[in-house]
Amino acid sequence: MKFTTIIAAAACAVALPAAAQDKSDWPSSLTIGTGSQGGTYFGYGSGFGAMISEELGVNAGVEITGGPVQNVTLVESGEHQLGFVTLGPADEARRGESPLMPGVPHENVRALFPMYQTPLQAAVLASSDIESFQDMAGKRVGVGPAGGTSATYWTRFFENAEGYEGVNISNAGGSDTAGQLKDGLIDAFVYAAGLPTGAYAQLAVENDVRFISMDDETLATMKEIVPAMAEFTIPANTYEDQPEDLQTVSLWNFAIAHQDMPEELAYAITALAMENHERMMTNHAAAKETLPENVAKNTVIPFHPGAARWFEENGYEVPSVD
Template sequence: MKKIATGLALAGILVSGTALAQPDDWPRDLTVGTASQGGVYFVYGGGMASFLTDELDVNVSGEVTGGPVQNVTLVQTGEHDIGLVTLGPAFEAWTGQSELAPGLEHKDIRALFPMYETPFHGITLRSSDINSVSDLDGRRVSVGPAGGTPGTYWPRILETLGVDATISYAGAADSASQLQDGLVDAFVFAAGLPTAAFSQLAAEADVITFGFTPEEHEQVLEAFPEVSAFTIPADTYSVQEEDQASVAMWNYAIAHQDMPESLAYEITKTVLENNERMMQIHAAAAATLAENWDNNSFLPFHPGAVRYYEEIGIEIPEDLRG
C-alpha cells in the first residue's frame, strides 16, 4: 500500500524499551486518517498514533482529513493504513454509494475495533433564540467539514425535518470561530463527547447547546435506520444543565484487507487492552471496549482482529470474518 509520510511521522516518538520487535512484513510507517482540528477524531487519532508508536516500534502518524467519508476511501485505495469512520458513511462506501467515490464498492476495508458513539447535537449563542433543530429554519448553519459524518448527515436531517437553513461547511475549530464572530447562527456537529470545539465555546462565549425535541427525535429515528437513540448527559458541557435527546452512530477503526495479519492483531490488542491509556487521550474512549464489537452488522473484521477477539472468548460470526 502507498504510504504518506508526514512531518509528525518524521519527527517520530522515541520507541520505548518494551516495544515489540518489528516483523519483516510490517511497514515502517503507518498513517491514521482522523478529521479536522477541534473534533474528537483529531484528538483520538493523533493520541492513538503516538501510543501505537510507543508500543509497536512503528512510526504512526495522525493526518488531518475531511473525516469518515474521506477516510474510508483513503483506506480502500491504500493511501492510508488506518481510518477512523462512522458506520453510516462506511456502509454507503461499502455498497458503492460514497459521495466521494460514487460507484466504487469499498470491499477491501476491514474493521479492527469499536471506538465510541457519535451523537448529533448543536451549539449557538444564547442571544440567538435557537433552542431546537427546527429553530434553525432560515438561519445560517455550519455543519462541519464536507466529507465528514456531520457534513454528510446534518443536511439530510435538516431536510427530513423540513428545515430550510443556509448551510456552510468548515472544520470544527473554524466553525466555532465563525459562531463567535457572528458569521453563522449555529454550529451543528457530530463527534464523541465532549466535543473540544463545544467545550471551548462554552468556556469563552455565552452559548447554549441543543438536541432534538421529542417530535424531531422520532422523525429522525424513523428516517435513518443507521442511527440509534442517544442521551447527552447533563453537564457534558458547563452550559448544559439537563439531559438532551440525540441520535448517534458507532465509530470503528478500519484497515485495508492487505494489512499484515500480525500487525492488525497487535493494533487491535494494544488498543483494547489499554483502555485507561486510551481514556487519557479522550474520554470518549471509555466505549473503546472489545464487548462493543457487535455494534457492527455488515463490515467484516480483519483476520488479525478476529484472532484477537477469539483469544479473549468472543466468537465473530462467519459473515463478519474478513
C-alpha cells in the same frame, strides 16, 4: 488531496501484547486518517498514533481529513493504512454509495476495533432566538467539514425533513465552525463527534452558549432519514452551560484498515487498543467506550483476520458480516 500531516510522537509506555509478532512484512510507517482539529478523531488518533509508534515500532502519522466519508475511501484506495469511520458512511461506501466514489463498492475495508459512539450535537449563542431545531429554518448553520459524518447526516436531515426551508449550510472544521458562531458568521453550530467534543467545550468556556436537545419529532425524523442512528443521551454538565441531559442520536465508530494489512500487524494494533484501556482514556475521554465487548456493535464491515483472531482468543464473538 492535500492534508496536514502530524507525526505522532512517542508517549508514555503501555503494555506490549503478550505474544511476539513476526514483523518481517510490517511497513516502517503508516498513516491514520482522522478528522478536523477540534473534533474527537484528531485527539484520539494523535494519542493512539503515539502508542503505535512507541510500542509497535511503526512510525504512525495522523492526517487531518474531512472525516469518515473520506477516511473509508482513503483506506479503500490504500492511500491510508488505518482510518476512523462511523458505521453509517462505512456501510454506504461498502454498498457503492460513497459520495466520493459513487458506484464503486468499497470491498477492501476491514474493521479492527470498536472506538466509541458519535452523538449528533447542536449549539447556539445564548443570545440567539434559536431554541429548537425547527427554529433553524432560514438560518445559517455550520455542519462541520464536507465529507465528515456531521456534514453528511446533518445536511441530509435539513434537506429531507419538513419545515427546514432556507437553511444555509456552511462547511468548515470543528474549531473553525465554533469560531464562526462566536463571530456571528453563522447562527447555529451542529456537529457529530465523541464526548466531550473539544470545539464545543472551548466554545462553552469562552461564551454563553445554549445547547439544543432533540424533541420527539426531531428524533423520529432523524431516525427515519438515517436508519443507522440510535437514540442517545448526552449527560448533563458534559459542557459548561449544559445543566440538563440532551436527547439526540448517535452512530458507532470503528477503526478500519485495508484488507492487505499484515495479519500480525492488525492483531498487534487491535491488542494495543483493547489491552490498554487506561492509556486510551488519556488520549481522549471518549475512549471509555473503547472496550472489547463493543465488537458486537459492528455488523456492516467485515473484520480483518488479525483483529478477529484477537477477539476470539480473548473470548469475544465476532459478528459475521456478508
